[in-house]
Amino acid sequence: MTRIRLGMVGGGSGAFIGGVHRIAARLDGRFDLVAGALSSTPAKSKASGAELGLDPDRCYGSFAEMAKAEAARPDGIEAVAIVTPNHMHYPAARAFLEAGIHVICDKPLTATDEEAEAMAQAVAGSGALFILTHNYTGYPMVRQARAMVAEGAVGQIRVVQVEYPQDWLTDPVEQAGDNKQAEWRTDPARSGAGGSVGDIGTHAYNLACFVTGLAAESLAADLQSFGPGRQLDDNAHVLLRFAGGARGMLWSSQVAPGNENGLRLRIYGDRGGLEWAQEQPNALWHTPHGEPTRLIRRNGSGAHPAGTAVSRIPAGHPEGYLEAFATLYSEAAEAIRAVQQGTDRDTARGLLPGIEDGMAGMRFIAACVASSRRDAAWTAL
Secondary structure (H helix, E strand, O other), X not given: OOXXXXXXXXXXXXXXXXXXXXXXXXXXXXXXXXXXXXXOOHHXXXXXXXXXXXXXXXXXXXXXXXXXXXXXXXOOOOEEEEOOXXXXXXXXXXXXXXXXXXXXXXXXXXXXXXXXXXXXXXXXXXXXXXXXXXXXXXXXXXXXXXXXXXXXXXXXXXXXEEEEEOOOOOOOHHHOOOOHHHHHHOOHHHHOOOOHHHHHHHHHHHHHHHHHOXXXXXXXXXXXXXXXXXXXXXXXXXXXXXXXXXXXXXXXXXXXXXXXXXXXXXXXXXXXXXXXXXOOOOEEEEEEOOOOOEEEEOOOOOOOHHHHOOOXXXXXXXXXXXXXXXXXXXXXXXXXXXXXXXXXXXXXXXXXXXXXXXXXXXXXXXXXXXXXXXXXXXXXX
16 A cells, blocks of 8 residues: 555644654554644744654645645645644644545544534535544554453443543643643643543543443533642543443543553453553453453453454564554554545544544533532533
């Protein structure tokens, strides 16, 4: 397959997630980064482009300029990665969707519910793919867990527990003036109504729904802002009621000392349980009811085809965060080529997260904020 010509909005010098996307796009050799509007000013964008070796004529001062110019080029970009703060997701994505360019967008979907609805309309009105990078869905053992649940390994699901604790906002680092990530992620104007629930809580919620196949009907959320002067939540406890009767608990925190990236999922049904932890991503624990707990390793004995299909290296060699991101990019490349050859875009997207997952995340954030304001009252999703 010929490489897909990729552009990027955001992700300039000093940005964390832009570098992750670029590595993921390169890993399987499916994309070539050829253009970018990488920073908020033309000068910074050109400087960032020069660091990446981009053609100076394709380092744009704005996403609007980039969308127009690239759509007019015979060798213009076929897809764009949007890796800006949340408040810029919608205007940038809309510009490229209207130009017929496929969009790969970081999560959450947008900063506001109004923008989310507009984004859904923009996707519906475009023939281009819209892919949301809930990257944890790309881990081999997450794919294995999903397949095992679908095949009945845990039986009728009763309890779902998911948590995502970090500690990087334990101190008010956003006030120091030298941490861009902390500054925008704790700013309602750029991040949206949710702090930890928007940043990492949406990952936890998406993972729980992806693996179980369940959708939450209502929730009760208690959000806190422990950081002095912090405007958005940095800790959240959420009870979930799923369709079909299952119950869930979700904890997201960025003020839990000793936790770096502690995403963990536990699923319990009437026939057994499953447990997966992002910091030990190559292991999946399976306990059939009444039997000893079993450790299943990526590409090892008991590995499921759903997991081995997205594994790159033999068992025993760590495969983690960057590779999971790359899985989404590789599947995105396959989906883009399929759409270009006439396949329906919903069929082509397969397991890739899309606009529906983005809208579900936005509903989750809105319900959490609304519930917490009403003393953790149960709130419909």
